[in-house]
Amino acid sequence: xxxxxxxxxxxxxxxxxxxxxxxxxxxxxxxxxxxxxxxxxxxxxxxxxxxxxxxxxxxxxxxxxxxxxxxxxxxxxxxxxxxxxxxxxxxxxxxxxxxxxxxxxxxxxxxxxxxxxxxxxxxxxxxxxxxxxxxxxxxxxxxxxxxxxxxxxxxxxxxxxxxxxxxxxxxxxxxxxxxxxxxxxxxxxxxxxxxx
Amino acid sequence: xxxxxxxxxxxxxxxxxxxxxxxxxxxxxxxxxxxxxxxxxxxxxxxxxxxxxxxxxxxxxxxxxxxxxxxxxxxxxxxxxxxxxxxxxxxxxxxxxxxxxxxxxxxxxxxxxxxxxxxxxxxxxxxxxxxxxxxxxxxxxxxxxxxxxxxxxxxxxxxxxxxxxxxxxxxxxxxxxxxxxxxxxxxxxxxxxxxxxxxxxxxxxxxxxxxxxxxxxxx
Numbered sequence: 001x002x003x004x005x006x007x008x009x010x011x012x013x014x015x016x017x018x019x020x021x022x023x024x025x026x027x028x029x030x031x032x033x034x035x036x037x038x039x040x041x042x043x044x045x046x047x048x049x050x051x052x053x054x055x056x057x058x059x060x061x062x063x064x065x066x067x068x069x070x071x072x073x074x075x076x077x078x079x080x081x082x083x084x085x086x087x088x089x090x091x092x093x094x095x096x097x098x099x100x101x102x103x104x105x106x107x108x109x110x111x112x113x114x115x116x117x118x119x120x121x122x123x124x125x126x127x128x129x130x131x132x133x134x135x136x137x138x139x140x141x142x143x144x145x146x147x148x149x150x151x152x153x154x155x156x157x158x159x160x161x162x163x164x165x166x167x168x169x170x171x172x173x174x175x176x177x178x179x180x181x182x183x184x185x186x187x188x189x190x191x192x193x194x195x196x
Numbered sequence: 197x198x199x200x201x202x203x204x205x206x207x208x209x210x211x212x213x214x215x216x217x218x219x220x221x222x223x224x225x226x227x228x229x230x231x232x233x234x235x236x237x238x239x240x241x242x243x244x245x246x247x248x249x250x251x252x253x254x255x256x257x258x259x260x261x262x263x264x265x266x267x268x269x270x271x272x273x274x275x276x277x278x279x280x281x282x283x284x285x286x287x288x289x290x291x292x293x294x295x296x297x298x299x300x301x302x303x304x305x306x307x308x309x310x311x312x313x314x315x316x317x318x319x320x321x322x323x324x325x326x327x328x329x330x331x332x333x334x335x336x337x338x339x340x341x342x343x344x345x346x347x348x349x350x351x352x353x354x355x356x357x358x359x360x361x362x363x364x365x366x367x368x369x370x371x372x373x374x375x376x377x378x379x380x381x382x383x384x385x386x387x388x389x390x391x392x393x394x395x396x397x398x399x400x401x402x403x404x405x406x407x408x409x410x411x412x413x414x415x
Contacts, residue, residue: 145246
């Protein structure tokens with residue numbers, strides 16, 4: 001059985017430097033996924049992921065064991081992303097080519113050309129809709145929908161009450177649904193009440 | 197449970213985090229409230245749409261973190277510094293002469309050996325200067341040879357640029373093709389929509405005309 005994050009942290013704090021490598025191996029890909037969806041595609045994703053891990057490495061010596069490692073790491077990643085977004089505010093991160101790649105990754109086995117185009121288009125629309133969300137809602141949507149954190153873990157990561165997390169998620173999903181319907185994607189649209 | 201309470205707890209049900217008791221209450225409410233049932237269903241469909249956005253596989257793993265190698269690197273750096281420091285203290289030197297590096301371990305020659313070494317070096321430099329003068333004065337590097345060399349360089353450069361241009365054109369063509377397919381699909385979808393709308397309008401007009409004709413015949 002592989003050791004838990006907290007065990008690895010303890011080993012690192014006791015001088016076993018390789019324990020941090022195990023944490024990097026476990027978390028790097030997840031971090032990249034979160035950063036990709038928070039700031040949009042681009043070379044920055046790898047840089048920001050490295051910056052997050054470096055900050056974690058520097059701070060791990062004083063990390064308090066009461067906190068969950070995953071929440072602490074996501075907290076660092078969110079701060080790194082917020083800093084980057086503040087520095088580059090106004091620039092568009094969503095590029096057609098890279099979102100096309102994302103759409104291709106979503107395609108099932110042997111899809112037709114039309115399927116590919118549709119999947120690519122839907123993937124693009126979803127990415128654009130998530131990017132258009134206010135920062136607070138986008139963070140909750142990404143952590144819940146794509147990173148699979150529990151509401152409690154998100155509340156701990158963002159340091160807000162549980163009810164705030166759920167409200168932000170409800171509003172974020174509502175806005176995404178509205179945005180996608182406006183772009184002609186009917187999947188999330190509310191079913192109209194029957195007219196008798 | 198009323199609709200406001202349902203909305204408060206709905207996120208738990210949507211993400212499978214509701215306790216069995218809460219889940220039962222939510223299920224009971226949505227069984228009797230069409231509006232709440234529809235909203236939950238629409239969020240479930242939205243989640244299916246959101247799931248189409250994947251992280252591209254191109255995001256390769258970054259190089260491994262060097263935490264474990266750090267002590268070894270520090271020890272290696274310290275060793276190199278120690279060796280270099282020791283050599284410098286003993287008067288060793290590194291020189292670049294006659295197109296190659298020359299190392300000397302230990303102290304420089306002392307006493308009479310130094311003037312002799314300097315004289316030999318001065319003589320060697322004189323010989324090299326003389327050889328260079330002879331080379332510059334001779335017609336060996338003639339214009340024809342220079343021209344051939346420049347032509348070869350130009351040809352190589354043109355070949356490189358050609359290959360680069362071809363690759364860029366091919367990428368551009370591929371991208372334009374994808375874009376065209378996408379635009380065609382959108383135009384097709386738009387036309388189908390318009391076709392449907394126009395057909396419905398025509399049917400309504402025909403029906404209306406029928407009523408007008410019937411009314412006028414009755415008169």
